[in-house]
Amino acid sequence: MKRRSLVVAAAGAVAALPLLPPDIQAFTRAVRARMGSGLRTLDPHQHATVARAADLIIPATDTPPASAGNVADFIDTVLSGWYADDDRAAFLTGLTDLDTQARTAFGKDFVDGTPAEQTSLLQGLDDETARWYRSPAKTRGPEPFFHRLKWLTVYGYYSSEAGLVKDQRFEMIPGKYVPCAPADSSATGDF
Amino acid sequence: MKTYDAIVVGSGMTGGWAAKELTEHGLETLVLEAGPMVTPSDYVEHVPPWEKPFRGLGDRKKQLERQPIQKECYACDEWSGKFFVDDIDNPYTQAEGKPFLWLRGRHVAGRSIMWGRQVYRWSDLDFEGNLRDGISIDWPIRYKDIEPWYDHVEEFIGISGEKLGLPQLPDGKFLKPMDLNCGEQMMREVVAKHWGGQRVLTIGRCAVLTENHNGRAACHYCGYCERGCITLSYFNSINATLPAAQKTGKMTLRPDSVVHSLIYDKKKNRVTGVRVIDGTTMHALEFHARVVFLCASALESARLLLNSATPDQPTGLANSSGEVGHNIMDHIMGGGASGRIDAPADRNTVGRRPNGIYMPRFRNLAGGPKSKFLRGYGFQGGAGRDGWWRGTDLPGFGAAWKKQLEQPGDWHMGFSGFGECLPNHDNYLEIDHTRKDKWGIPVIKISVSYSDNERQLMEDSSIAAAEMLAAAGARDISVGTDFSPPGKAIHEMGTCRMGRDAKTSVLNSNNQSWEIPNLFITDGACMTSSACQNPSITYMALTARAANFAVDAMKRNEL
Numbered sequence: 139m140k141r142r143s144l145v146v147a148a149a150g151a152v153a154a155l156p157l158l159p160p161d162i163q164a165f166t167r168a169v170r171a172r173m174g175s176g177l178r179t180l181d182p183h184q185h186a187t188v189a190r191a192a193d194l195i196i197p198a199t200d201t202p203p204a205s206a207g208n209v210a211d212f213i214d215t216v217l218s219g220w221y222a223d224d225d226r227a228a229f230l231t232g233l234t235d236l237d238t239q240a241r242t243a244f245g246k247d248f249v250d251g252t253p254a255e256q257t258s259l260l261q262g263l264d265d266e267t268a269r270w271y272r273s274p275a276k277t278r279g280p281e282p283f284f285h286r287l288k289w290l291t292v293y294g295y296y297s298s299e300a301g302l303v304k305d306q307r308f309e310m311i312p313g314k315y316v317p318c319a320p321a322d323s324s325a326t327g328d329f
Numbered sequence: 330m331k332t333y334d335a336i337v338v339g340s341g342m343t344g345g346w347a348a349k350e351l352t353e354h355g356l357e358t359l360v361l362e363a364g365p366m367v368t369p370s371d372y373v374e375h376v377p378p379w380e381k382p383f384r385g386l387g388d389r390k391k392q393l394e395r396q397p398i399q400k401e402c403y404a405c406d407e408w409s410g411k412f413f414v415d416d417i418d419n420p421y422t423q424a425e426g427k428p429f430l431w432l433r434g435r436h437v438a439g440r441s442i443m444w445g446r447q448v449y450r451w452s453d454l455d456f457e458g459n460l461r462d463g464i465s466i467d468w469p470i471r472y473k474d475i476e477p478w479y480d481h482v483e484e485f486i487g488i489s490g491e492k493l494g495l496p497q498l499p500d501g502k503f504l505k506p507m508d509l510n511c512g513e514q515m516m517r518e519v520v521a522k523h524w525g526g527q528r529v530l531t532i533g534r535c536a537v538l539t540e541n542h543n544g545r546a547a548c549h550y551c552g553y554c555e556r557g558c559i560t561l562s563y564f565n566s567i568n569a570t571l572p573a574a575q576k577t578g579k580m581t582l583r584p585d586s587v588v589h590s591l592i593y594d595k596k597k598n599r600v601t602g603v604r605v606i607d608g609t610t611m612h613a614l615e616f617h618a619r620v621v622f623l624c625a626s627a628l629e630s631a632r633l634l635l636n637s638a639t640p641d642q643p644t645g646l647a648n649s650s651g652e653v654g655h656n657i658m659d660h661i662m663g664g665g666a667s668g669r670i671d672a673p674a675d676r677n678t679v680g681r682r683p684n685g686i687y688m689p690r691f692r693n694l695a696g697g698p699k700s701k702f703l704r705g706y707g708f709q710g711g712a713g714r715d716g717w718w719r720g721t722d723l724p725g726f727g728a729a730w731k732k733q734l735e736q737p738g739d740w741h742m743g744f745s746g747f748g749e750c751l752p753n754h755d756n757y758l759e760i761d762h763t764r765k766d767k768w769g770i771p772v773i774k775i776s777v778s779y780s781d782n783e784r785q786l787m788e789d790s791s792i793a794a795a796e797m798l799a800a801a802g803a804r805d806i807s808v809g810t811d812f813s814p815p816g817k818a819i820h821e822m823g824t825c826r827m828g829r830d831a832k833t834s835v836l837n838s839n840n841q842s843w844e845i846p847n848l849f850i851t852d853g854a855c856m857t858s859s860a861c862q863n864p865s866i867t868y869m870a871l872t873a874r875a876a877n878f879a880v881d882a883m884k885r886n887e888l
Contacts, residue, residue, distance in 0.1 A: 195726040201735070212384060219382070220389045260726065268724040289721045296717040297384035299377070305735060306717055310375055312680035315550045317508035321677040321737055328681065328716045329378055329385070 177211075178218035179226065184233050185210050186249050191236070192291040194253075194260055201305035204291055207298025213290045232283025260284070302327055333359045333581070334883070336603055336618040338588050338633070341439025342865050343852045343872040344624035345570030346482070350876035351622070352579035356883075359616055360574070361586040361605060363625075364414075364435030367442065367567060372557025373408045381407045402432045402819065404443045404555040412442050412555075418767040421628075424776035430816035431628060431775065437584050439626070440819070441565035441865075443555040446536045446683065447709065448488050449862035450479050450499045454695060459858050462703050465656070465752040468857045469829045469838035472499065478870035485573075486564040486869075487542035489684075490534030498689040498862070504539045506532045507684050512672035512712025512740045519801040520688075528691045528797075533684040533709065536564035536866075545569065552681025563683070585609050587768045590637040591621065591646055591848070599847050599888075600646075606768040620847045620879055620888055624872065627657070627853035628758060631824035632773045635760045647825075647842040652835050655757040656823040657775070658750040658859035661783040663812035664790035665708065667743030668803030677714055677737045685711035688744070690861055692789065702785040704749035707861045708794065712742040742798060746790030746809070749861040750783050752823055756815075777815040787812050820864050822853035840875035847888040851875045 177185055192204035192213075217226045236259075240248040244255040251259070263284035270278050270285065295301035302308040308327030334356035337347045344360060351358045378385040387407040392400045399405045399413035412434045423429050434440050453472045460467040476499070483502040491506040509517060509532055517530040537554065538547050545568060546560040554563045561568040574580040585608030592602045592615065602617035623630040631654040635645040645653050692705035715738030723730065761774035791808045798806050815821075828834020831843035840855050842848040851872035853864060860867075882888050 196731055197728050199728050199731060201731075207379075215382065216386070220386060257727070264724060264726055271722050288726065292717065292720040293386070294384065296720075297378040299379045301717075302378070305731075310377060310551060312550045315508060315548075315678070315680035315682045317510040317678055317682075318514070318673070318676045319679045321675050 177214045179230075180210070180214045180217065183247075183249070184230070185214065187233055187236065187247075188213050188287070190249050190256065191260065191287060192295070194256055195288055195291045196295050196301075202300040204295045204301075206300035206304075207295040209291050209294035209298070212294035212298070213287075216290060228280075229283070229286060232287070235283065264288070297329065302329060330615070330617060332602075333357050333616065333618040335359070335620045335622060335879075336361060336616060337622045337624055338603065339363075339439060339624035339626065339629070339852065340437050340566055340571065340582065340584075341434075341624065341626070341852075342441045342444065342566070343868050344622075345438070345441065345566030345574070346869050346872040347622040347624050347849075347851060347876050348574035348580055348582075349570040350873050351880065352574040352577040354877070354880040355577075356579060356620075356880065358574070358580050359618065360571075360580060360582045361588055361603065361616070362435075362437050362439075362582065362584045363587045363608065364437065364439075364584065365608070366584040367412075367437045369557065369559055369561070369567065371411075372559050374551055374553040374556035374558060376408060376556075383407055398430060399432055401430050401817065402443075405432075408553070408556045409443055412436065420764060420766060421772050422761045422764060422774040424774060427776050427778045428814045429775040429777050430814055431821070432816065432819050433626065437582065438566035438571070442557060442567075444565070444819075444865060445863065446554060446563050447687070447863040448483070448490070448501070448534045448536050448866040449687070449689075449707070450501055451475070451860050451862060451867055452497050452499050454497045454690075455858065455860040455862075458704060458860070459752070464703075466826070466828045466833045466857060469827050469834075474838070475867070475870050475874065478874040479866065481873055482866065482869045485543065486536050486569055487538045487540075487545070488534055488536055488866075489532075489539040491531045493529060493531055493689070495529065495689055497694055501534065503534070504542065507535070507537075507539060507682055508532065509686065510678045510682075510712055511676040512670055512714075512742055513686050515670065515672050516686075516712065516742050516797070516801055520797055523800045524691075524797070527697075528688055530686055530688050533687045535684045537683050538562045543569070548683065550680035550682060552683050554683045586614075587770065588625065588633060589613070589768070589770050590633060592617070593637065593639065593642075593646055593845070595639075595641060598845060600845055606770065608768065611768065620849070620883060622872075622876070622879075623848070623850040623854070624852045627822045627824050627856075628773060628775070630850050630852055630854040631758060632760070634825070635758075635773075636771060647835060647844050647848060649844060650832055650835055652754070652826060652833065654759060654773075654824050655754050656752040656826055656857075657756045657758065657777045657815070657821060658752055658823045658856065659777075659815045660818040660820045660859060660861060661748040661750055661779055661787050661812055661815075662745060662818050663809050664706070664746035664748065664787035664794070665710065665744040665809045666791055666794035666798055666806055667710075667741055668795075668798040668806035670712065670740050670742045670798070670801055670803045672712060672740035672742075674740075685709050692786070700786070700789065702782050702789065703751065704782070704786065705861055706746045706748040706786050706790045708744040708746055708790070710743040710745050712740060715739050715741065742801070742803065744790075744794035744797065746787055746794065747818065747861050747863070748783055748786045748790060750815075750859045751780065752826070752858055753780065758824065775816075779812070779815060784812060820853070820859070822856040822859060822864060825850045825854035826857045827855050828857060839878040840871055841878070846882075849875050849879055 189210035196204040306327030688708035
């Protein structure tokens, strides 16, 4: 039931985005035309940017990182086949802005920064996102790019085998229902 | 041309039961299903999200294009979307300003594949409701008439649940109940302490096996029943009733057979068969039988009668009462409340229980205080802990943040009200002659809206739920105020009601047309009131009862 409300929230967020120019389809075709990577929307640089940011959000610990769940590929799939044109455009604009902010902060594209530089930049965006999230829904304005990136990263990772099984200990066929199991030993993964 | 003993239109919740009962009594039965064949090999409950193109988010663009209405059902997702109709091929129209969600499947087993599996008997509080309140018409039956058929159906399909001994919610033939989790147990104690004797929190009574039963295996708690079940652990037609009918050697199941209308012989005053459009070839066909059972769903069965109008019967077949298509009811939802509760932080659940809690109706009981509204509501819901999804809005990122998400989050408890809807002649469907479906059959126009009574009892459900949560010390209580449009509960019913006379009702006490003795309607169309319980078990019991009545009447040459 919780995951379902998450899906509904995703669809709701889509509607809140501002409209962008209608030439985005031509833009997307142009992007696709210069790729041979199997990606449908992201170019290799954008893909690397998303993958790096996702691995900072969900790094390797004693469980796998976001990249083990092919999160950047999942985000390319959502951008290509799920998002409306204006949502896709907003996301791609957000990626461009991320590089602009990176060059201002440390003089390089986001992917070329040191882990410390990248983390510091994302920390600022996360703080801003948290302020946005706490504000009243009616007046808080459009969804920040980082909120969407984080949403897609979380969903993409925990719907992957790496995230759901290895990190969350999800079992497809539990074979039993234990109503009050010790929390530390129980399979916590749900989907 | 061959004349069957019986034709059953529809293979879902009730069609499966009609097929089983009629064939087990030796009748050569043709089951006509509008949609394609489905077998257990079509089940997808163990396909993990990472094997789906959109990882469970669904194919949003395709849904917007082909299933803009069906997607309103939670079960119409990236796995089970294939079990819901294509809205473009299967259109209907809605009266201006009166939205109605007609959520359905068209395939062998129908909605019994995706149903919610909740099973609650009615009591005489429900069967006597209309008479007591002086509204609409009286049911022609009482609990004692249906009780043995509830037993009969429950023993076959297997229901898990807890016996409570409540007059308003009779106990059934239960397998062992599923367990309440820690949060629900805590809530049950709070309810017992503050509302003992009035409100009871119990585990849902559901058509999911907790023990092996009639050759079907106990539940393995994967939790995705609406996607099918290869161990046949929940009840649907292809897991249980249709195989039983098949075993008799008397059933012919014909998928892709869209019934257009009934063939009526005026001289004999009998239906002699049905006109069918073959779903794949689009050819017009006819099939004949001595008795016809409509189990096509409440709205489809009424559509069939209205589309069977003749110059002699311009308002539709079996419709001298003028009630065919009228008195549409559903259950109103959207009331209730949820909040964060202080259940044990060191406890969590293992396995995904395909069932929640139930709180039987506690308003306007016999001898109790009267509310400002008629009838009442039941609560469904449950407790659980937040999981990884809270990460989307949990401030932070990186290793420590990820570690937090490896542990379960807060406990939440939610109550969702399911409210009774009063019968009202002005809630109706009619044929929309301006529009046809993919098979060239005129569609229906639906005109249904809720009244103040439904809204009042839903508002009361939100208050009642919030006060229970408050008594449990819950925080961040949110209260339901956005009530569902008609149809959303997928309990639509009432279009060919049963009654005590031919003037005010379509069917007699045996689900038999008052006018055409060999015509039976046993799906949700037959309902005279809606109660607040999930209705499928009552449809099934009435179907089994009517089928046995029909068999006996045929033996006596009365049909």
